Amino acid sequence: MKQLIFSITLCFFLIQTDANAQLFGKKKRQKEKSQTEKKKGDFKNYNEIIKGDVKSDQGLFTTHEIDDKLYYEIPFAYLETDLLLVSRIVKLPDNFGGGYINAGSKVNEQVVRWHKRDKNIDLKVISFENESDEDSPIYKSVEANNFFPILYSSKIEAVNPDSTAYLVDVTSLFTDEVSAINAMPERLRKAYKVKRLDKSRSYIASAKSFPQNVEIQHLMTYDAGDPPGRDQAGTISMLLNQSMILLPEDKMQPRLADDRVGWFTIQKYDYNSDKLKSDDYELIRRWRLVPKDIEAYKRGELVEPVKPIVYYLDPATPEKWRPYFIQGIQDWNVAFEEAGFKNAIIAKEAPTKEEDPEFSPEDVRYSVVRYVATTTRNAVGPSVSDPRTGEIIESDIIWYHNHLRSYRNRYMIEAGAQKESARTLETPEEEIGEMMRMVIAHEVGHALGLPHNMKASSAYPTDSLRSATFTQKYGLTPSIMDYARVNYVAQPEDEGVRYIRMMGPYDKYSVNWGYRYIPEAESKEDEKPILDEWILDKAGNSWYEFGSGYGVADPRANRESLGDDHVKASEYGLANLKKVVPNLVKWTAEEGQDYAELAEVYRELGYMWSGYIRHVYDNVGGVYETRKTANQKGAVYEHVPKDIQKGAVEFLNEHAFTNHEWLLNREILQRIEDDGAIERVKSLQTRTLSNLLDEDRMIRMIENESFNGSEAYTVLEMMDDLRTGIFSELYRGQTVDAYRRNLQRTYIDLATNSIAELNAEEKRNDEVIISDVIPLMRAELEQLKTDIASRRYRTSDKMSRIHWNDLLARIDKAFGE
Template sequence: MKQLLFVLSISMLFSYQTANAQLFGKKKKASETKKTEKPKGEFKNYADIIKAGVKSDDGLFTVHQKDGKLYYEIPFDKLEKDLLLVSRIVKLPDNFGGGYINAGSKVNEQVVRWYKRDKNIDLKVISFTNESDEESPISKSVEANNFFPILFSTEIEAVNPDSTAYLVDVSKLYTEEVSAINAMSDGLRKRYKVKRLDKNRSYIESANAYPQNIEVKHLMTYDAGNPPERDQAGTISMLLNQSMILLPEDKMKPRLADDRVGWFTLEKYDYNSDELKSDRYELIRRWRLVPKDIEAYKKGELVEPVKPIVYYLDPATPEKWRPYFIQGIEDWNVAFEAAGFKNAIIAKEAPSPEEDPDFSPEDVRYSVVRYVASTTRNAVGPSVTDPRTGEIIESDIIWYHNHLRSYRNRFMIEAGAQTEAARTLQTPEEEIGEMMRMVIAHEVGHAIGLPHNMKASSAYPTDSLRSATFTHKYGLTPSIMDYARVNYVAQPEDEGVRYIRMMGPYDKYAINWGYRYLADAETKEDEKATLDEWILEKAGNPWYEFGSGYGVADPRANRESLGDNHVKASEYGLANLKKVVPNLVEWTSEDGKGYEELAEVYRELGYMWWGYNRHVIANVGGIYETRKTSNQEGVVYEHVPADIQRNAVAFLNEHTFTNHEWLLNKDILQRIEDDGAIERVKALQVRALSSLLDEDRILRMIENESLNGNDAYTALAMLEDVRRGIFSELYRGQSVDAYRRNIQRTYIDLAAEKIAELDAEKNQDSDIIISDIIPLMRAELNQLKTDISSRRYRTSDRMSLIHYDDLLARIDKTFAE
């Protein structure tokens, strides 16, 4: 879920700014906090402002609404306290942000504090990335180089009657444009040609105070030249919710991260480190779970936490799906039991207004699984975190309604050959419910701290996924945090196999590592030896390895792949696709309806076929990454063995750069379009070939050869294998059909484009120009020219000869330019 990177980047928007010296380490005791009480005569009369007719609510602050204005009574003892400000969208226009911004989406989260300055109150943004002990001399430098930005400022109106709080007008914080809390980013502003915020149509809708938080809903209306939908009359209106929650004085003991176990993290820099540099470290993000009975817990008994993790179901959730959502949430109790907790996570129906009139999904005190009526096909699991310690305060999981469609289609495509339940647009409730359950479990995994573990899917032997016993016991991968949605490896003759992913052994291991309560450790540093020991116990077992799948060339961290042998898995997947295609008309037809569903499923099948190719290509020039520390034996990076790379290219020659008659099914194509199918197949082949000839991939292969010599699968060998595969008819003296002529022309054109691109980049990228890439590509075209010239007349097919003439002309043109 790509949206996860976006959410993390927003949450760190102000991470470069830090607190003053007293923040970087010890915090002043409450008794040391200066409380400045000014005589009431310096301000207005409280009774002249807050009088009859004012709507008031008591809580963290007392809030007052009067004539469209909002007032806070900020207690003296809440000045300079850490508050988490969380901005969310409550309501928004259809298709705003392209469908991936919806009701419940988080806009920002940041720590703020209220400060008194003369007769003003300032709201400042605080960050905790940089640290130093306040007693250390360097703390002065840290403070000077990490100055607090002021988010909002207002004059003090009055002092409350018992002289314990300042009354301030905060209306403009919510009715004017404050970029740090509104949903109209610069990119969206440009996209929709936003002219201005219309203050006459922007207002505060409600303000409610609770013991630990303040909730404000405010409507923002913009004049826009190009709103998301034409019928929006040049206007964009959004209802936002701002949650201001008091962070705990009793901070959770943080836990140091280790990149060998996957967790969402917070980055920190300690300037009091004994290292000869600032000490960079990371904390994991997790909920605070403390056993009720610590002694029983230490004896190995399962113990309930003092405060469990509770999720409420959105009242908008269809009733028939609620049991599956509840199961998906509470499935994690198995993993928490591995960490010594029972009933650690609980799912509940949302209370009715009679049961709890204060309940609101936007209230940061409640974690909610939201059901969004949207055509977006996705689900996300963001969370809100205390940046001081990594404690997760709250999270809202979002399920977009049309995600059902994604799983219905995928189930038909990848399991239709094997199971009757997948051969319909009306997927049986048991199967679609199980898929929804596992999607929710996956998103809960994010919400409790776990990122994607794309490496998990490569841990199991590919043929084990054809075993009913194995798949029901261990699932499709060791982690539900991988993208491995449907078992496409299983074949029609494999009875009783599980087709839908489930929680696995890595999930239990990761939760134990992150949540096990270490009562005898006083500091995060005291925990490290134990945490390291747990990792070393599992070292070398692929079931317990982590790989994010982002920014690495490790084919084992492929998205959507299955099994430890990508060639074999893709062969199994292709065999199933070839059985599915001839049945799609029957499986997608509904009386009285057209063929829109057929077109959608057929095209998605093509995308999945491309995915199988992508899994195989990743092995060519691939590098295995096994995360280790210096006390572990072996290296971190290893090139993929030559025989695996060679087999990958053989697969592509046999199945990708070839005739795709099985995919160009006339019964389907004549029902969904008048043309375009051949171009789509060509596009798939071009994409595969372009990926295979990627310059970064070839550079890795050249480096592999320099490091491993004869044991390497060289770039020259790869290019020769590809050429002989794509032009196999030339070397066998056979005629070339229309589909193969297409891919052969594509090969020459693509090679020519690569040479031209690399030549153009030579002044910008020295690695490219001094490498062997350009000479290799030119050598391949020269060799092909020689072979065509000497072998072309081994066939008497007239169209093939014309084709060869054209290929020679294309090559000559490449070298003439």
């Protein structure tokens, strides 16, 4: 049975009017011989068009530049052929898109086909999400409901001299606004008050054709009322690159995804499934690696791939950082060796103009680690893949220059108490280079198909991160794809400990699972039992578990956390921060400079403090997720044990909701601001308290009690523990300082607002809310009202009494009294 693939129509394209859309399946495409029999007399004379000062380039399509026009010769043989169209930015204004759009950013990628319609050539957008067998009855329905849209259309101008190709004017594809390939989305159009595309200042800059791809660069200029950056011309100009690459007719064998092992995927829907629905499944995105010597590979020898993965360094990369970038790329060879390949990934310096005048970072044939000179503090690892099979065709790793600053600051904050080399704004090259190396390795991991595995960091025992032997061998986490950048658990007395993340056992496992060549399997279905067996072999070992950290309540899948005991890890982290804060003035001082660096590092230290607190409070009402299939025993979802939740609230009362004199260091504050310290602490504490009293969290706790009874940490227990901690001065008859008064007012306001919001939702939806959250909050306020009324005069401090009376008034207002 031959399989056919269909597209979901994209809403922003023109509706296709030709009902005779040719669909393709697994059988070899048949060329239309009638094309070559078309009489040239039906079109213009080729030599009347292609004449004079013509710049031509032969390749996949022969291109002709004449004055301000661009023509393609589209071979008959490549009509109805799958081509990948990749749109990228080459040059752009400063701070365009807020700094996260840069030279090399991908605008779009889509599969297209040239289609002849009478005397026209249409460029159709093809998708491969829906599929059906061409001989099945449902084929017609899938075809009718997945009509291919037309991206661009042009009249055929002529037939080339040897009657093998149509000559088509494609100028307007690159000089008009075609939404699917331009870099001005509607949100930026509104933000920059873009009025129109100025065609007089928009043009095709270059056209190059290669055997497998065509590369076009075109400049687009927009009139804008509020352009980004320091633009004074009232315009936005961008140079774009459009790559049209021939997809392989010999398709890579796809591999079925399994959510127990993390991979970027492509969604598919099979309408010929025997199930009582369309059979949806996913394919993983990966490079095609095939061993040169399959027999040696079968014997367990390490074998080089037929075509290795090659990355080029951007020529703009500073020379001193290049060795670290190369190391970061080639670090993955250790993981590929686990999959049976040697020298699977290679890093190279980009060729000079003399060595290869055709080399371009925008050419989709080349994967490049780009060094971007912007103030953005980030790095990314996107890739381009064949939607038919998941084969990754190309990727560009992007390093933003100021990301160095992020790691310098984090290293000082999280390792300054332990390492003398971290106590400076000039981090030693070897150490900042090691951090850069691991960032590049992380981004290459994305480009290989691996998503974040935020759960990995919870696998190692917390105290093992204080061991030199353990950390030097296994790193900080089983996966470099986690966010666990610096070892904040290690203490000043711990010698020889590793402080920077590195590749771990999960990375080797996942690469083996996704890239190992299985010669005995002739289809993706044949592979599945083998892949399942590899997963089951590691089942129950937390080092090999996957958790994305997105959309789940699992506290183990938390970014920047370390170790299996969040309370202990955060206590270690806070102990280090308390040693760092008194030294920040000295460590950040630069002769002749102001205190901007101090202010920046101090601000980021506050964020990290907040992160340590978040790692703990996420355990309250948390639910562990262990991904399993039906043939595996045990639950997928389990509530966090009672003692861990209760211990988390005790930690919060001790470390989050107290007076942070250590954080409010006078030597720092007097140098960076004239006020704002109280408000800063209030903001940090309010965020923590608001998250702790989140409705979804409380609902999970209520469900836990209904399932597990006395073994559950109940909402009432949590509220009692929280109240006695936050209002400890009330129960002890003590004076309340300004910071605690702020916190206690926030507690009352959050409870009040929660009731008001839920009541408003009830009225808006005209329904009865059955959640226990409203009565719980009401009961909490009533309890506080009783306690405050009976205890408010146990202190002689006038300001404290005023505060207690104010809280009573706030509670009365909440009840409408």
